Amino acid sequence: AVVRVIGRDGSKQDLDVANGGQLMDALRDASTGVQGTCGGMMSCGTCHVYVDPSWVDRLPPKSEDESAMLEAIGELVELKPTSRLSCQIAVDDDIEGLCVEIAPPV
Numbered sequence: 330a331v332v333r334v335i336g337r338d339g340s341k342q343d344l345d346v347a348n349g350g351q352l353m354d355a356l357r358d359a360s361t362g363v364q365g366t367c368g369g370m371m372s373c374g375t376c377h378v379y380v381d382p383s384w385v386d387r388l389p390p391k392s393e394d395e396s397a398m399l400e401a402i403g404e405l406v407e408l409k410p411t412s413r414l415s416c417q418i419a420v421d422d423d424i425e426g427l428c429v430e431i432a433p434p435v
C-alpha cells in the first residue's frame with residue numbers, strides 16, 4: 330500500500346510498503362526517524378505517529394496496551410487524538426493512501 334509520510338521537518342514522501350508487515354518497519358527502514366526500538370512490542374513508544382484525522386476511524390481501534398503505551402509517552406511528547414503506534418498498524422490494501430506524520434522523538 331502507498332502511505333504518505335510527513336516527516337519531522339515537514340517533508341512529504343510517498344512510501345510504497347509491501348502488504349503483510351507493520352507500518353513501523355517501513356517507517357524505520359525509510360529513515361523517517363522512527364526507531365521501533367522494541368520491535369513492535371508496544372514498550373518503547375519510538376514508533377509514535379499522528380494519523381491524518383480522516384483516517385482515525387478507518388483504522389482498527391487501539392488495544393488497551395497501545396493506549397497504555399501512548400499514555401506513558403504522553404509525559405514526554407504531545408499526544409493528539411490521532412496518536413497511534415505505527416507498530417500496531419498492519420499494512421494491507423485497507424490502508425492505501427493513509428497519511429501519517431512522524432511524532433517528535435521520545
Ligand code: FES
Nearest residue numbers: 369371373374416
Ligand atoms: Fe516500540 Fe512500537 S515499536 S512501541
